[in-house]
Amino acid sequence: MNARDGTTNARKDSAGFRAEALRIDGERIRTERHLDVVNPYTGERVGTVGLATIEHVRRAYEVAQACVPTLSRYERAAILNRAAALLRERTEEASNLITAESGLSKRDSVYEIGRVADVLGFGATEALRDDGQVFSCDLTPHGKRRKVITMREPLLGVITAITPFNHPMNQVAHKVVPSVATNNRMVLKPSEKVPLSALYFADLLYEAGLPSGMLQVLTGDPREIADELLTNPSVDLITFTGGVSIGKYIAHKAGYRRIVLELGGNDPLIVMDDADLDKASDLAVQGSYKNSGQRCTAVKRMLVHEKVAHEFTERVVAKTRAWRYGDPMDATNEMGTVIDAAAAKLFEARVEEAVAQGARLLAGNKREGAMYSPTVLDRVRPEMTVVREETFGPVSPIITFKNIDEAIAISNGTAFGLSSGICTNRMDDATRFAKELNVGTVNLWQVPGYRIELTPFGGIKDSGLGYKEGVQEAMKSFCNGKTFTMPW
Known part of the structure; x- marks a missing residue:
């Protein structure tokens, strides 16, 4: 093939x-x-x-x-x-x-x-x-x-x-x-x-x-x-x-x-309304697309405060469109293929299903065999398959929330509990996330996948x-x- x-x-x-x-x-x-x-x-x-x-x-x-x-x-x-x-x-x-x-x-x-x-x-x-x-x-x-x-x-x-x-x-x-x-x-x-x-x-x-x-x-x-x-x-x-x-x-x-x-993992990057949006959007695209999005700790959901969602989304879309992908052996490309054509077809189908249910496709969802483009969706709801299940590829679904209580509830509302990334400068919010998120790792101002090879790593619920x-x-x-x- x-x-x-x-x-x-x-x-x-x-x-x-x-x-x-x-x-x-x-x-x-x-x-x-x-x-x-x-x-x-x-x-x-x-x-x-x-x-x-x-x-x-x-x-x-x-x-x-x-x-x-x-x-x-x-x-x-x-x-x-x-x-x-x-x-x-x-x-x-x-x-x-x-x-x-x-x-x-x-x-x-x-x-x-x-x-x-x-x-x-x-x-x-x-x-x-x-x-x-x-x-x-x-x-x-x-x-x-x-x-x-x-x-x-x-x-x-x-x-x-x-x-x-x-x-x-x-x-x-x-x-x-x-x-x-x-x-x-x-x-x-x-x-x-x-x-x-x-x-x-x-x-x-x-x-x-x-x-x-x-x-x-x-x-x-x-x-x-x-x-x-x-x-x-x-x-x-x-x-x-x-x-x-x-x-x-x-x-x-x-x-x-x-x-x-x-x-598996279904890891969120949570962006609060006080976040530096340029820094947060950098983390978002890196966490979503490195390793072709094929990491249990990749950013699988972007939970964004409704006050900053529009500006954050614009930045993510711009950076996604600039993300170079193609021939894996070309050192100028930031992303190669996913593991096979069957995986790429699955991502394409989940994105199409989400769009049919009311999500908005802002970038990507282009497939050629095992090549699948970095993809951004907004107006995503937690019950959609693309975020309810682990979508193990370069897909960035954006979900908005009104306050920290709702962000924690959405984050905890899946079967997984592996890792998370938090973008906020408020220590009271950071400590609440550290205490209340049902995950194995909470990274402040880093992608969910941040760790060193020595340190403890693992999750709870269906993550381990x-x-x-x-x-x-x-x-x-x-x-x-x-x-x-x-x-x-």
Whole structure:
């Protein structure tokens, strides 16, 4: 399927075509069947990956369970630091791969490589840090002269990691790096839409010295292998980033296993009547269109005080029309494609539905295959599908409100609770938002997606179970806590 005109053609192979294999026990395992990885912009085959069978999956868990990591803290940190240095040296190559398989612009993919290097660096630093505690026991009249010492140990079983398409390498890094840093074993199943970046990252770690038993990588059709990834007897913890329906399926299927779910978002940027509208509109378009709007923390709804809605909307429309999009490999473009033509068609249909229900289209809603233009709608009502559901693309729906009570009610009126951005200079309003918004993060004068790779990240309600990601929190969740007492 040609990404731009929607016609069916015989696929051509790209210049950098990669014929990939599974990674099991340090070997590249070729399979009888394979899956094509297609450039969303050109329609060319970027590469192929193997379709794992149930037998491949079971073998991967056997290898992982049999591995007993003995890396010291120093050795783990050294591996992660070497991988970070290698990745920075190969920024152009790695970012080209991300752009080729995902359609993300070069600006976005180069930025993603920097983020992955940060994850590796933070993982190395945290691997060196012993966060154990010491408690004295003679704190009460009936206490004893003893000490309680806490420590964290790797899980007894294997971690299953399942990652999505929107950040092809950084989402993988946020699973794999904490696993390495804590001396765990992991079986990784990346998105079948963008598997090449995950395999590239795994090879980088192996090159940096990671024992092969600590990381197995499986590619394939989730309909065939997902249940084994969730229920294999060796699985101790499942970490998943992706859609709500699959996350709830995992929760149902996992049984007596730990699960960390980072699911969807419907994040608002809330603009109060005292806001600097030029700054607020900059945040609005950046939060909506970077990464082609394909972030769980992208600005999915713009909630704007009715007193400033007209001026704010004019600024957003002007900046949207100036946002350059097109060929993802053209470094002058700020946005490439979305993940595939089916996603673009969904965004187009939701916008058309909203317009039919009374919304006003102010810019965009143009589609060619997987290319979808930055789009602005106003007169949007909270019950419209475009804002009731997570619209995972470059769409900017504007909803007006009369006062802060209404803004909070609209923001909280969805099934999601991931993040938010607030534009106000009034501290009383800012503190109300921080206290009353039912989300995992409230960012004052920043986009909902603002964070660093180290800090806790995650949501509530349909955005997740409340367990946090981010390097530090993920490392904690990937460990068993143990206490040791002694007469001291």
